[in-house]
Amino acid sequence: xxxxxxxxxxxxxxxxxxxxxxxxxxxxxxxxxxxxxxxxxxxxxxxxxxxxxxxxxxxxxxxxxxxxxxxxxxxxxxxxxxxxxxxxxxxxxxxxxxx
Amino acid sequence: xxxxxxxxxxxxxxxxxxxxxxxxxxxxxxxxxxxxxxxxxxxxxxxxxxxxxxxxxxxxxxxxxxxxxxxxxxxxxxxxxxxxxxxxxxxxxxxxxxxxxxxxxxxxxxxxxxxxxxxxxxxxxxxxxxxxxxxxxxxxxxxxxxxxxxxxxxxxxxxxxxxxxxxxxxxxxxxxxxxxxxxxxxxxxxxxxxxxx
Numbered sequence: 253x254x255x256x257x258x259x260x261x262x263x264x265x266x267x268x269x270x271x272x273x274x275x276x277x278x279x280x281x282x283x284x285x286x287x288x289x290x291x292x293x294x295x296x297x298x299x300x301x302x303x304x305x306x307x308x309x310x311x312x313x314x315x316x317x318x319x320x321x322x323x324x325x326x327x328x329x330x331x332x333x334x335x336x337x338x339x340x341x342x343x344x345x346x347x348x349x350x351x
Numbered sequence: 352x353x354x355x356x357x358x359x360x361x362x363x364x365x366x367x368x369x370x371x372x373x374x375x376x377x378x379x380x381x382x383x384x385x386x387x388x389x390x391x392x393x394x395x396x397x398x399x400x401x402x403x404x405x406x407x408x409x410x411x412x413x414x415x416x417x418x419x420x421x422x423x424x425x426x427x428x429x430x431x432x433x434x435x436x437x438x439x440x441x442x443x444x445x446x447x448x449x450x451x452x453x454x455x456x457x458x459x460x461x462x463x464x465x466x467x468x469x470x471x472x473x474x475x476x477x478x479x480x481x482x483x484x485x486x487x488x489x490x491x492x493x494x495x496x497x498x499x500x501x502x503x504x505x506x507x508x509x510x511x512x513x514x515x516x517x518x519x520x521x522x523x524x525x526x527x528x529x530x531x532x533x534x535x536x537x538x539x540x541x542x543x544x545x546x547x548x
Contacts, residue, residue: 274521276507277458277478279530300406331405336530336537343528343539 254301258308260315262292262322270347273340276330280337283326284344292320298329310334314341321348352396352421354388354516355457355480357465360419361398366411373402374409383422383466384413385457388516390534401462401470422465424455424480430464437504438477444502445479453482458507479508481519486512486544492523510543517543 265286273281287293292315296307314320325344332340352358361384363375377400378384387410389397395412402408428446432439438460455461458478459470481487487495487510496519499506508519515533522529528539531547538547 272526274518274524274530275505276509276518276520277476278532279518279521302406331408333537339530339537339539 254298254303256296256298256304256307258294258296258311260292260294260311260320262287262290262320264289265322266348268348270344272343272347275328278332278336279330280332280340281328282340282344284348285324285326287322287324289322292323292325294325294327296327296329298327298331300329300331306334310337314338320345323348352386353423353511354386355424355455355461356386357383357422357462358386358396358398358413358418358420359383360417361400361411361413362417365413365417366400370400370409370411371402371407373404373407374400374411377402382468383420383462384411385462388532388534424457424461425453425482427456427461427464428454430456432464434463434469434471436471436473436475438471438475441477441502441504441506445477445499445506448498449479449481455480457509474504476505476507477502479506480511480516481508483510483512483544486542487522489522489525492519496520496523512543514543514546 269285271283273279275281361378363378384398384400387397387399391397391412394415396415398411398413400409400411456464457480459475460477463470509516510519515531517529517531528541531538531540531543533547
């Protein structure tokens with residue numbers, strides 16, 4: 253088990269919070285909460301060790317497409333593939349927008 | 352052949368040149384590989400090689416002609432182990448609960464029960480699959496999850512619909528969209544019993 257921290261530039265904080273995903277092999281649980289304006293902080297707890305670079309690259313790819321809102325994101329990862337991580341984050345962003 | 356089936360017969364010659372040493376060791380030792388939910392080339396099946404460590408998982412393709420033996424998760428549900436571990440205790444607790452269903456054991460527990468190789472440890476979850484060709488109503492999913500959550504260790508049950516797999520825990524959670532794992536990748540869907548558009 254490893255805990256990784258990341259930080260990215262962001263816009264304004266959203267109003268709501270969201271919890272998406274699921275505890276279980278190949279999946280992840282994502283909790284998104286409003287953060288400090290201009291900052292997106294992410295904490296990843298993962299069962300797969302030695303994957304810091306992979307997370308960094310994945311987040312960079314996702315956030316370069318669109319400036320994310322200012323949030324704190326807590327991720328509990330259970331060996332999800334990059335495709336699943338991306339889907340869950342997109343789902344979280346959608347839910348935080350709707351509520 | 353379905354996702355989670357265990358296959359014997361793969362040899363190191365079937366592994367690509369960039370396969371890690373632990374994967375070559377596992378195959379050389381005669382360990383089975385696990386069928387992955389992915390599309391393989393004609394005449395091949397997508398498989399995963401398991402190493403001793405959790406991050407040791409290697410995706411490969413096995414020629415169908417090389418398959419010597421196949422064990423489906425259903426064949427493992429009555430296998431009794433002499434090891435005393437929470438995942439195996441949970442399995443013993445759930446046999447009667449799931450008696451009327453088509454279900455099986457996957458993950459580390461399935462691998463250990465099929466091979467005798469110690470893959471489980473004291474903090475391992477129990478991975479199960481449940482065949483659900485017909486829709487499992489959300490209320491029934493909630494009831495089943497409530498029972499699974501009374502066992503001594505976390506149970507990860509994946510519903511196998513005609514179109515892929517969805518976690519019972521998520522289907523029971525009330526989440527509007529759920530993650531359906533299919534051969535062409537993961538999708539967020541409203542109804543796991545409907546073909547992905």
